[in-house]
Amino acid sequence: MSVAAKSPQLPRQERTAEPRAGHPLAGTTMTGADVILQVLADEGVDTVFGYSGGAILPTYDAVFRYNETRPLNEQIRLIVPATEQGAGFMAAGYARSSGKVGVFLVTSGPGATNSLTPVRDCQADSVPVVLITGQVPRSAIGTDAFQEAPVFNIMASCAKQIFLLTDESKIEATMRSAFEIARSGRPGPVVVDIPRDVQLAKVVFQGSGVLPMRGYRERLHEIQTSRLSAADAEAFFRLLDESNRPLIYAGGGVINSGAAPELRAFAKRFGIPVVTTLMGIGAVDTTDEISLRMLGMHGTAFANYAVEDCDFLFAVGSRFDDRVAGKVKEFAPGAKIAHLDIDASEIGKVKNVDWSHVADAKRGLSQLLKAGADFKKDFSRWRAYVNDLKVRHALNWNRESNRIQAEYALSTLNEITRGKAIVSTGVGQHQMWAAQYLDFVEARTFLTSGSMGTMGFGLPAAIGAQLANPDKLVIDIDGDGSIRMNLGELETLTTYDIPVKVLLLNNLGDGMVRQWQDLFYANRYSGSDKTLHKKDFIKAAEADGFKFAKRITENDQVRSALEEFVSFDGPAFLEVMIDQSAHVYPMVGPGMGYKDMITGKYIPSREKKPISIPGEPEEYF
Numbered sequence: 001m002s003v004a005a006k007s008p009q010l011p012r013q014e015r016t017a018e019p020r021a022g023h024p025l026a027g028t029t030m031t032g033a034d035v036i037l038q039v040l041a042d043e044g045v046d047t048v049f050g051y052s053g054g055a056i057l058p059t060y061d062a063v064f065r066y067n068e069t070r071p072l073n074e075q076i077r078l079i080v081p082a083t084e085q086g087a088g089f090m091a092a093g094y095a096r097s098s099g100k101v102g103v104f105l106v107t108s109g110p111g112a113t114n115s116l117t118p119v120r121d122c123q124a125d126s127v128p129v130v131l132i133t134g135q136v137p138r139s140a141i142g143t144d145a146f147q148e149a150p151v152f153n154i155m156a157s158c159a160k161q162i163f164l165l166t167d168e169s170k171i172e173a174t175m176r177s178a179f180e181i182a183r184s185g186r187p188g189p190v191v192v193d194i195p196r197d198v199q200l201a202k203v204v205f206q207g208s209g210v211l212p213m214r215g216y217r218e219r220l221h222e223i224q225t226s227r228l229s230a231a232d233a234e235a236f237f238r239l240l241d242e243s244n245r246p247l248i249y250a251g252g253g254v255i256n257s258g259a260a261p262e263l264r265a266f267a268k269r270f271g272i273p274v275v276t277t278l279m280g281i282g283a284v285d286t287t288d289e290i291s292l293r294m295l296g297m298h299g300t301a302f303a304n305y306a307v308e309d310c311d312f313l314f315a316v317g318s319r320f321d322d323r324v325a326g327k328v329k330e331f332a333p334g335a336k337i338a339h340l341d342i343d344a345s346e347i348g349k350v351k352n353v354d355w356s357h358v359a360d361a362k363r364g365l366s367q368l369l370k371a372g373a374d375f376k377k378d379f380s381r382w383r384a385y386v387n388d389l390k391v392r393h394a395l396n397w398n399r400e401s402n403r404i405q406a407e408y409a410l411s412t413l414n415e416i417t418r419g420k421a422i423v424s425t426g427v428g429q430h431q432m433w434a435a436q437y438l439d440f441v442e443a444r445t446f447l448t449s450g451s452m453g454t455m456g457f458g459l460p461a462a463i464g465a466q467l468a469n470p471d472k473l474v475i476d477i478d479g480d481g482s483i484r485m486n487l488g489e490l491e492t493l494t495t496y497d498i499p500v501k502v503l504l505l506n507n508l509g510d511g512m513v514r515q516w517q518d519l520f521y522a523n524r525y526s527g528s529d530k531t532l533h534k535k536d537f538i539k540a541a542e543a544d545g546f547k548f549a550k551r552i553t554e555n556d557q558v559r560s561a562l563e564e565f566v567s568f569d570g571p572a573f574l575e576v577m578i579d580q581s582a583h584v585y586p587m588v589g590p591g592m593g594y595k596d597m598i599t600g601k602y603i604p605s606r607e608k609k610p611i612s613i614p615g616e617p618e619e620y621f
């Protein structure tokens, strides 16, 4: 019998990650695998995503035994995906939507290598996860043993930290430290590689203790206690005072540090409009007047014009990446720049700045709010100006076509969900349209693979998010190419009866690739057209046990189908056949400045631009 709860929606006990004084099990002798489980329990883990195999079997057995003696609401729920990549993205979706550390547990060799993509994805987007990989026994390491892979070497270049646990007496401290490292500072993935015989070894459980890691903790302490000097505070408010057109550019760091309330308070207090990165979506309520939505390659025209026009740009938890500042010299050309970030190595990495402060966004913004208590300057003319930009250059699409436009489907969905749903996405046009057309009232409600841009992220991430948020509406907005990559996870949804809603925007191909081929490769659709592909997604969903699986092809079906889909009690699958030839606009071409942004046919541009982007594209995706 599986220990995976058939009904994962049962209320879970609130678990805390507080270190315990006098652990009840301290002094007990147990196997390494039991120690792993006990640390997971102590860390407040309620769900583990994972796939079993020889080298991790002792730990899977420990999961079974741990749960066997406990009531359902105290068990560590085990969710078995179709592939380890799925498990990793489920853990990531769990972590991104809840702020808690996501955990996945896989076997050696192929289990570990299948986990690499989510590990790199979590590192690139600063997502806290712990991956436990089984390894071949110590005596076999380096012999090309069955299912051996050099996990340490592979993961070392992709994870925030990797441990190869060769000493059973360090299992407990290493596991606790893995959680500490994953969630502290700039969050990220930590991999613990544990040989099979180490899992089986007997050790005495201590009930507390972490690895020394002096340097790491000292750096952390410095950041956690960093002060904003009077001189730095004064310099910041001098820049703000000299400015007439200030703008906040908020990134994923705001979400990660739980600083959305502080950012909102800061923006309101000083009356400064906010643009966010893809990762920063939800840092401010997108329906708020202060929000100019997303900037960058497919940002709103009004956000990008505001960046062009601002004279002071305050970057918070954002890093001037190439999807935002494709042409660094031309990014925010007229602005003085201030940068608040937890990671000192991000300051000045891409763009020289006039002011900087290393702190987590929550702390840094609180410090600035306090320091600026007496600051007074009226930016209402600038706000009126950007509000005008919003009206003049509003998002818009082809409303004449009789083919369904993704923008129409998403706007209609937005009218139904009103920014309250948790949304995950694949990667491609549908991802950008979701970022543009959906509202997000709260932080941690838009889950997307930002930096890596990993197709296949959406479906497993939605599963993880739903398990972390059983009472919320969770929607995976996916593309036909992206969903194919982890289509096996449809069955995971129905197996565990997880009520995720899967909205497939099917344009019969890799739309974003096609868009670039239209713009830069003279419409040569090399490898991107899937018109002749045979997949019947509805049959696939039905075969996997979906009770709601529908396809729509006409505009007049959109609203009622979406309403039915969203309110369906249980997993639901809706395929919307959308216009294959549509492009995402606005678009700032790769390596281009915002002044070269093209807004397409339906969004008014303030400059006359050629319809296509001249110059050689760079291979970015």
Ligand SMILES: Cc1ncc(C[n+]2csc(CCOP(=O)(O)OP(=O)(O)O)c2C)c(N)n1
Pocket (backbone or CB within 6 Å): 426, 427, 428, 429, 430, 431, 452, 453, 454, 455, 456, 478, 479, 480, 481, 482, 483, 505, 507, 509, 510, 511, 512, 513, 621
């Ligand atoms: C794993 C992976 N392989 C390749 C790519 C390159 N890529 C970016 S978008 C895209 C097309 C995505 O197609 P689909 O999911 O159907 O989304 P659409 O653009 O059609 O909305 C591709 C192939 C990627 N981002 N990730």
Ligand SMILES: [Mg+2]
Pocket (backbone or CB within 6 Å): 428, 479, 480, 481, 505, 506, 507, 508, 509, 510, 511
């Ligand atoms: Mg597609």
